[in-house]
Amino acid sequence: MGMGCEHCEPQPKAKFRKGLWSPDEDQKLKNYVLNYGHGCWSSVPSKAGLQRNGKSCRLRWINYLRPGLKRGVFTVQEEDTIMSLHRLLGNKWSQIAIHLPGRTDNEIKNHWNSYLKKKITTVKEGFEPNKEVTPFPNSSPKILKTTPPPKQPNSQISNSESFETLDASMITDQSVPHIPNPHSLKENHINPLPKVLFSEWLSIDGRNIVDSVDRTILLGDSSNRTVLLGDSSTSNNSGAFEYGNLQGDGSSVAEFDAYGEFHSQFEYENQLLGDGFFDLSSQDEICSNFSMIHDVIY
């Protein structure tokens, strides 16, 4: 964040306009930002000829004028994604918005409060009150767990439920484009496995470094603790494990959900330690150098 901008000239005690924006104001703000960038927001209103405060301009730009905004009704897929992510992240609207390109956190929050919240309540009350809503409604529930499993012996996930199980055939929604099939990628000698980030670790700070060595998956968090998740060449998803003071063997489960997101959970001594997902909707993104997409490093 750029703090303390010396070029900022905040309006001294100006009577800022409030309320809805007029088309003329929108045009002024849009023209200014597109031509000169926003820089320090507190200086934008005066430079753009607006009687607004910088905060209002910033919000208007982010939520309404910014290019690339989708707007319009939410698709079923988007709603499912929101519900899934909300279950994992809670009211972290900005983090949820990261996974919905073209949607703003404000838009998602409003939609949740006015519609999705009631929808979930209705479902819970109307059908199975004690049943939790699956975070991946159209995907197979057979592998992924959403809560740490009860302590019981030998409850580690078997190797049969390994990365080898990743297959686009799991995806029931045929409308989703570009769902990668790791098997076909392997056959084409393309590294089928992406780097994996757990969303909850992403939020720790901005220094999450994910390391990838050949075809093994390494997870790293901000404390440089690493987890070896598995080796794609052997399809063995159990591996040496190091997380803080813990060392030993762990196992993981993973699959693609119906919308092209790869969901993975990591288990150590029957404790669920990691639970994450990322977007693999474009095959190019898997095969090429991983890039910043939706602010997430792949």
Place this chain on the structure above:
DNA sequence: AAATCTGACAACCGCTGTGCC
């Protein structure tokens, strides 16, 4: 037809985290 209600969405408010001085 007018008044009232309701839901969706836009915008505001207050707070927090961060960098600079």
Place this chain on the structure above:
DNA sequence: AGGCACAGCGGTTGTCAGATT
């Protein structure tokens, strides 16, 4: 170290159009 200015976030309120009475 502390104050200041700013960006960003999430909760809340305001506004308005459509539905209902």
